[in-house]
């Protein structure tokens with residue numbers, strides 16, 4: 107369902123070039139639970155951004171469901187991201203002027219879902235991550251871990267087929283972190299959602315059916331899968 | 332050096348009230364290495380913000396070096412923060428328009444340190460956190476963990492006597508995390524810096540000489556110390 111063929115990503119500025127990813131080849135099947143690990147700066151978020159069609163590779167091909175993303179129009183890319191992909195960002199990217207509830211509703215608005223249904227669903231998702239009582243608060247009125255949990259609820263808003271998670275438990279205590287991993291695991295096992303999860307936390311490796319190790323923009327090794 | 336007497340913090344809005352901290356009593360001696368742990372939303376960042384004089388308690392007293400912070404003028408508070416306290420924020424709070432080097436220089440500018448000395452010192456600190464080659468990049472050109480390491484270098488810029496760390500390794504891989512903890516431990520052991528460190532990561536507890544456990548805004552227990 108996700109395929110990377112000889113993908114490289116180079117960030118260029120007038121002063122320097124950064125090889126964030128180099129000749130990455132990767133195949134992730136539908137229903138897989140892939141865990142991506144590697145040192146800080148090794149290219150994990152870049153890899154996830156390419157798979158999530160938030161950025162284009164400098165060279166090589168990214169294919170989602172067999173279609174090369176380079177061939178998709180901006181409109182088609184937007185639909186793909188909206189309907190198929192759920193993204194939990196390393197920096198949450200919540201809208202500061204919207205409440206937790208409204209942040210979770212946002213992806214559903216773009217999908218044309220009714221106000222009544224949006225609120226019902228958003229409340230349910232916030233309840234699942236333990237934030238029902240905080241739903242009317244804005245992000246800056248929430249703790250770091252609470253913001254992270256809103257971001258997780260939002261990623262699930264449109265029932266994604268592919269769930270991309272960038273350090274989803276970085277700001278959570280062990281208990282909340284386990285609750286979040288259970289939610290993600292359930293999506294994978296019960297609903298067949300393909301999960302691609304980036305983490306530094308070695309204890310999360312066990313959730314995946316295979317592990318991809320990145321170092322300096324290259325795949326160092328793949329275990330399982 | 333840090334004392335909290337019956338401290339409470341209530342966040343009020345027109346719609347609701349949140350008891351973030353309730354009757355917290357705490358004494359931290361000079362040279363201590365205090366580790367604060369607790370679930371997401373338990374009040375850790377709030378506690379650190381009060382100690383760092385970034386916010387005032389709703390009731391109770393915060394004393395730094397025996398002086399009640401409530402009695403300090405804004406000017407005195409600014410000097411205290413600038414000269415005595417180094418703060419590693421949970422969300423880094425880097426200036427997006429400044430390079431990594433300039434972000435680390437910033438606290439030194441307020442202290443009137445010469446350009447030459449500022450640059451020398453900032454480069455040294457970025458070198459210590461392994462970011463010398465990235466010093467001219469802006470925050471959005473750095474990975475999450477790299478941004479976190481810039482925030483750590485910046486907190487050390489003015490040789491603080493008290494180092495407040497809010498999840499300093501949340502976005503770092505094990506190796507980078509250990510390097511950062513070694514830096515912080517060295518500040519404590521070699522330079523007698525008082526360290527107050529908030530973390531979810533139980534493996535960091537061993538660095539401290541005592542552990543404060545928070546739950547729902549109250550101190551649940553104190554071990555060691």
Ligand SMILES: Nc1ncnc2c1ncn2[C@@H]1O[C@H](COP(=O)(O)OP(=O)(O)OP(=O)(O)O)[C@@H](O)[C@H]1O
Nearest residue numbers: 117126146147148149150151152472474475476477
């Ligand atoms: N916009 C950008 N411009 C320039 N360089 C960038 C940019 N974004 C990332 N980089 C660089 O690309 C490399 C990979 O970054 P990436 O964010 O993918 O790493 P990461 O593995 O997610 O790191 P972390 O674990 O710290 O989040 C890093 O060296 C980083 O400095």
Ligand SMILES: Nc1ncnc2c1ncn2[C@@H]1O[C@H](COP(=O)(O)OP(=O)(O)OP(=O)(O)O)[C@@H](O)[C@H]1O
Nearest residue numbers: 247249250251252342351371372373374375376377
């Ligand atoms: N500005 C604010 N307005 C209203 N409530 C707030 C505000 N900041 C924090 N809170 C609430 O106060 C409580 C404590 O927040 P705090 O950020 O101190 O928790 P924390 O222990 O640091 O959490 P985390 O581990 O998730 O970072 C939480 O319930 C949070 O929702």
Ligand SMILES: [Mg+2]
Nearest residue numbers: 151196474475
């Ligand atoms: Mg990253």
Ligand SMILES: [Mg+2]
Nearest residue numbers: 249250376421
């Ligand atoms: Mg916090």
